[in-house]
Amino acid sequence: MYLFSSLFILLGLMGTSLAEDAPVPPASTAPAVTVSELTKPVAALTKRISDMFELYKWDIPEYTKYKWNHVRNSDIGTPLIWTTFGQETSTSTENTTLVLCGVHGDEITPVKFCFDLMKNIDDQKLLNNFVVVAPLVAPDSFLKIPPTRTNGRGVDVNRNFPTKDWKSEAIRRWKISYKSDKRKFPGHKAASEQETIFQMNLIKRYKPNKIITVHAPLTLLDYDGPSLTAEAGRSAESLLKLMSEKSSGYKISNYPVFPGSLGNWAGKEAKIPVYTLELPNTNADETDKFWTTFKDAMWFAINHRMKPPVD
Numbered sequence: 001m002y003l004f005s006s007l008f009i010l011l012g013l014m015g016t017s018l019a020e021d022a023p024v025p026p027a028s029t030a031p032a033v034t035v036s037e038l039t040k041p042v043a044a045l046t047k048r049i050s051d052m053f054e055l056y057k058w059d060i061p062e063y064t065k066y067k068w069n070h071v072r073n074s075d076i077g078t079p080l081i082w083t084t085f086g087q088e089t090s091t092s093t094e095n096t097t098l099v100l101c102g103v104h105g106d107e108i109t110p111v112k113f114c115f116d117l118m119k120n121i122d123d124q125k126l127l128n129n130f131v132v133v134a135p136l137v138a139p140d141s142f143l144k145i146p147p148t149r150t151n152g153r154g155v156d157v158n159r160n161f162p163t164k165d166w167k168s169e170a171i172r173r174w175k176i177s178y179k180s181d182k183r184k185f186p187g188h189k190a191a192s193e194q195e196t197i198f199q200m201n202l203i204k205r206y207k208p209n210k211i212i213t214v215h216a217p218l219t220l221l222d223y224d225g226p227s228l229t230a231e232a233g234r235s236a237e238s239l240l241k242l243m244s245e246k247s248s249g250y251k252i253s254n255y256p257v258f259p260g261s262l263g264n265w266a267g268k269e270a271k272i273p274v275y276t277l278e279l280p281n282t283n284a285d286e287t288d289k290f291w292t293t294f295k296d297a298m299w300f301a302i303n304h305r306m307k308p309p310v311d
């Protein structure tokens with residue numbers, strides 16, 4: 001009995017030791033990297049998410065409908081979770097979309113938006129497309145009352161990616177352009193934060209053909225990625241325009257990139273098209289409207305096959 005329970009514990013530990021960037025095995029033999037649904041830490045997290053959803057008078061997600069992956073915790077021990085839809089394969093031809101929400105926890109509406117997306121993803125309609133959703137990238141910032149932009153260690157996760165200009169520019173620009181605004185602190189070192197590494201590893205593992213990251217409240221759609229003059233860029237730009245059309249002409253804006261931002265690191269440097277959807281506001285009462293406004297654009301984007309990211 002003891003032997004069996006020890007073996008069980010060992011297997012359990014092995015399961016959770018897989019990184020987010022674990023190589024993808026061929027589909028036929030793919031053992032799910034998914035840890036069993038609602039493990040204790042994930043269940044504890046969902047309870048905390050539900051408390052916030054209740055506070056905002058939002059419907060409580062049906063967490064058990066999804067297969068949660070959990071490898072890494074935030075610095076203060078909160079699980080960083082993600083889920084996937086569709087069949088994960090090792091082929092590079094598949095169309096994979098990574099959707100990120102809750103990077104800035106005080107932008108509460110994007111978190112609900114990701115859960116609305118998950119609720120509405122129909123496996124039948126997905127065809128061969130694959131979708132990875134991390135609905136709450138920086139949980140500690142969302143779960144605080146009041147929520148904060150920065151993570152549990154006071155770092156703006158969207159200024160912490162190891163872009164080429166991070167070392168020379170991130171702190172310097174933070175001090176000059178932002179007058180050392182604590183809300184935008186890029187960290188003492190690039191990729192110092194678990195939430196940053198978490199996103200980097202999801203990108204490394206799933207090699208998404210496009211990334212959609214949802215923020216608020218700038219009321220715009222922004223694109224970072226392959227140059228719009230190159231073929232891959234033109235394909236990416238056409239999707240940007242179509243996403244705008246599908247959401248009643250939502251404003252497209254070329255918002256600047258920053259040292260350490262996802263758009264800079266994954267879009268400009270790694271040449272993966274990154275679409276930033278900035279919802280109109282962070283008003284908890286308007287989330288249903290946001291989903292209605294952007295659902296067609298999201299479906300269209302998920303089903304849109306990008307040209308390979310060559311530039």
Ligand SMILES: [Zn+2]
Pocket residue numbers: 103104107215216
């Ligand atoms: Zn934001």
